[in-house]
Amino acid sequence: xxxxxxxxxxxxxxxxxxxxxxxxxxxxxxxxxxxxxxxxxxxxxxxxxxxxxxxxxxxxxxxxxxxxxxxxxxxxxxxxxxxxxxxxxxxxxxxxxxxxxxxxxxxxxxxxxxxxxxxxxxxxxxxxxxxxxxxxxxxxxxxxxxxxxxxxxxxxxxxxxxxxxxxxxxxxxxxxxxxxxxxxxxxxxxxxxxxxxxxxxxxxxxxxxxxxxxxxxxxxxxxxxxxxxxxxxxxxxxxxxxxxxxxxxxxxxxxxxxxxxxxxxxxxxxxxxxxxxxxxxxxxxxxxxxxxxxxxxxxxxxxxxxxxxxxxxxxxxxxxxxxxxxxxxxxxxxxxxxxxxxxxxxxxxxxxxxxxxxxxxxxxxxxxxxxxxxxxxxxxx
Amino acid sequence: xxxxxxxxxxxxxxxxxxxxxxxxxxxxxxxxxxxxxxxxxxxxxxxxxxxxxxxxxxxxxxxxxxxxxxxxxxxxxxxxxxxxxxxxxxxxxxxxxxxxxxxxxxxxxxxxxxxxxxxxxxxxxxxxxxxxxxxxxxxxxxxxxxxxxxxxxxxxxxxxxxxxxxxxxxxxxxxxxxxxxxxxxxxxxxxxxxxxxxxxxxxxxxxxxxxxxxxxxxxxxxxxxxxxxxxxxxxxx
Numbered sequence: 001x002x003x004x005x006x007x008x009x010x011x012x013x014x015x016x017x018x019x020x021x022x023x024x025x026x027x028x029x030x031x032x033x034x035x036x037x038x039x040x041x042x043x044x045x046x047x048x049x050x051x052x053x054x055x056x057x058x059x060x061x062x063x064x065x066x067x068x069x070x071x072x073x074x075x076x077x078x079x080x081x082x083x084x085x086x087x088x089x090x091x092x093x094x095x096x097x098x099x100x101x102x103x104x105x106x107x108x109x110x111x112x113x114x115x116x117x118x119x120x121x122x123x124x125x126x127x128x129x130x131x132x133x134x135x136x137x138x139x140x141x142x143x144x145x146x147x148x149x150x151x152x153x154x155x156x157x158x159x160x161x162x163x164x165x166x167x168x169x170x171x172x173x174x175x176x177x178x179x180x181x182x183x184x185x186x187x188x189x190x191x192x193x194x195x196x197x198x199x200x201x202x203x204x205x206x207x208x209x210x211x212x213x214x215x216x217x218x219x220x221x222x223x224x225x226x227x228x229x230x231x232x233x234x235x236x237x238x239x240x241x242x243x244x245x246x247x248x249x250x251x252x253x254x255x256x257x258x259x260x261x262x263x264x265x266x267x268x269x270x271x272x273x274x275x276x277x278x279x280x281x282x283x284x285x286x287x288x289x290x291x292x293x294x295x296x297x298x299x300x301x302x303x304x305x306x307x308x309x310x311x312x313x314x315x316x317x318x319x320x321x322x323x324x325x326x327x328x329x330x331x332x333x334x335x336x337x338x339x340x341x342x343x344x345x346x347x348x349x350x351x352x353x354x355x356x357x358x359x360x361x362x363x364x365x366x367x368x369x370x371x372x373x374x375x376x377x378x379x380x381x
Numbered sequence: 382x383x384x385x386x387x388x389x390x391x392x393x394x395x396x397x398x399x400x401x402x403x404x405x406x407x408x409x410x411x412x413x414x415x416x417x418x419x420x421x422x423x424x425x426x427x428x429x430x431x432x433x434x435x436x437x438x439x440x441x442x443x444x445x446x447x448x449x450x451x452x453x454x455x456x457x458x459x460x461x462x463x464x465x466x467x468x469x470x471x472x473x474x475x476x477x478x479x480x481x482x483x484x485x486x487x488x489x490x491x492x493x494x495x496x497x498x499x500x501x502x503x504x505x506x507x508x509x510x511x512x513x514x515x516x517x518x519x520x521x522x523x524x525x526x527x528x529x530x531x532x533x534x535x536x537x538x539x540x541x542x543x544x545x546x547x548x549x550x551x552x553x554x555x556x557x558x559x560x561x562x563x564x565x566x567x568x569x570x571x572x573x574x575x576x577x578x579x580x581x582x583x584x585x586x587x588x589x590x591x592x593x594x595x596x597x598x599x600x601x602x603x604x605x606x607x608x609x610x611x612x613x614x615x616x617x618x
Binding site for chain 1: 434437439440465466467468469470472474476480482484489492493494496497501525541542545576
């Protein structure tokens with residue numbers, strides 16, 4: 001049996017391919033949008049995964065340190081450390097900074113940690129050049145996206161920092177590149193007021209601010225201890241908010257980027273709808289162009305099922321080709337985006353299913369036109 | 382032996398209803414036998430194509446009876462739901478233009494209907510090649526219609542009309558777009574087909590020069606069909 005769709009596509013191959021590629025670019029954007037969302041999830045978890053801790057202890061009644069601001073005293077680290085079941089603990093600060101560079105200010109997310117402490121947030125696998133912090137002051141490890149090089153000097157606050165290490169793929173939940181400074185430097189940057197401010201406060205009778213504050217204490221629990229039980233003990237006796245690693249991840253992925261993911265989800269749905277409408281319009285136009293031939297086929301006795309099959313097969317092939325070209329397009333451009341884009345096979349598979357369903361839906365407009373074609377139209381020029 | 386291929390009795394076709402009712406055919410009755418080439422003539426708008434479409438099971442009559450071969454297909458209603466199957470199996474159509482499917486090559490155009498009827502690819506292609514050879518375009522079997530001349534395409538279209546071994550061929554002004562010489566060639570070819578394939582052919586035409594080549598003339602007069610003898614051969618033939 002002659003396959004009408006195959007013959008028709010072969011006859012208009014160039015036009016068909018170019019049309020499919022056009023729709024494919026739209027589908028490529030859909031894949032990129034999903035990839036941006038996946039990238040946000042990966043970014044949100046990158047720092048948590050690198051730190052690999054069991055508990056996050058923050059200011060009471062807050063969702064800190066990322067979702068809400070949190071301030072606790074630095075010595076809380078030692079208090080936590082002696083609690084039964086705690087293996088290691090460390091104090092951390094987190095803050096956004098603007099680093100001056102030759103190409104303008106670079107917005108970064110600074111992680112302050114104790115270079116001599118129990119927990120080092122720099123994943124050795126991500127360190128691509130130099131070393132981790134080894135001194136209490138004026139050293140900085142930057143991520144490669146900041147474009148700083150080893151031994152670059154970066155003026156920040158009252159001091160000048162030297163780049164001693166470069167990491168790759170380290171970003172904050174907001175997608176800002178991470179830099180690492182010592183806890184002492186970070187505390188000065190975040191909590192120490194300028195001389196003028198201190199003088200002004202003194203004149204107002206306000207005591208000097210204590211800069212020995214941190215945003216969170218993180219801890220690892222000894223094996224054999226139940227993490228939730230240890231967390232409950234800290235909540236009850238130390239009057240702090242405590243989140244397990246899972247809860248902290250949920251805070252970041254479900255709450256912090258919830259709106260952003262909804263936004264992206266909306267865009268994705270709209271793009272899929274637009275793609276469906278475009279495929280439907282293309283198939284409708286292609287069917288209109290063939291109305292004379294369809295009328296002749298009906299007149300000479302070709303059954304509707306054979307003509308409908310041609311339309312549906314063409315639409316499906318259009319969808320599949322568009323999906324393939326969209327995938328190629330997405331893989332060609334996704335590295336050019338400033339923020340992380342993660343293209344995953346399951347997402348592509350889901351999109352494929354959606355495209356197939358959308359194509360079947362889109363083919364209905366062509367099929368409707370076929371069914372309404374009057375074979376008598378074939379006669380009379 | 383029954384030679385009747387088409388029989389029409391009291392066929393009526395009206396368009397519209399009430400005040401806007403238009404009678405096109407009112408009580409047409411005629412027969413066409415196997416091997417006959419019959420011309421159907423009438424002024425423009427008199428209902429030639431409508432009559433052809435009713436015999437071809439495309440347009441539903443208002444009333445009357447139609448036999449195609451031994452099968453009564455219409456008696457005040459279609460007697461089968463499968464009018465398209467009747468067209469596919471019993472009728473061949475030839476149009477003013479060739480109307481070949483542009484995305485199928487000549488061989489595929491000719492074998493499309495037989496293959497749809499369930500004839501194997503091998504068998505349908507063998508018969509199609511015979512037909513193309515008969516029309517002297519066998520070497521164009523793999524060509525696309527766009528690469529053939531108008532005359533070659535028209536011959537391919539006639540081959541397509543014959544490919545399902547029809548009992549009846551309905552030709553709607555097949556010579557309208559051709560010059561006199563080619564028109565004569567086509568009508569002579571139709572006459573030869575009628576005899577060789579033993580099929581009944583009704584040919585709608587406006588070209589009086591073609592009438593002497595036909596066996597008989599059916600003329601629509603006062604919404605009825607009248608059968609007349611063909612005129613004597615014209616000097617141009």
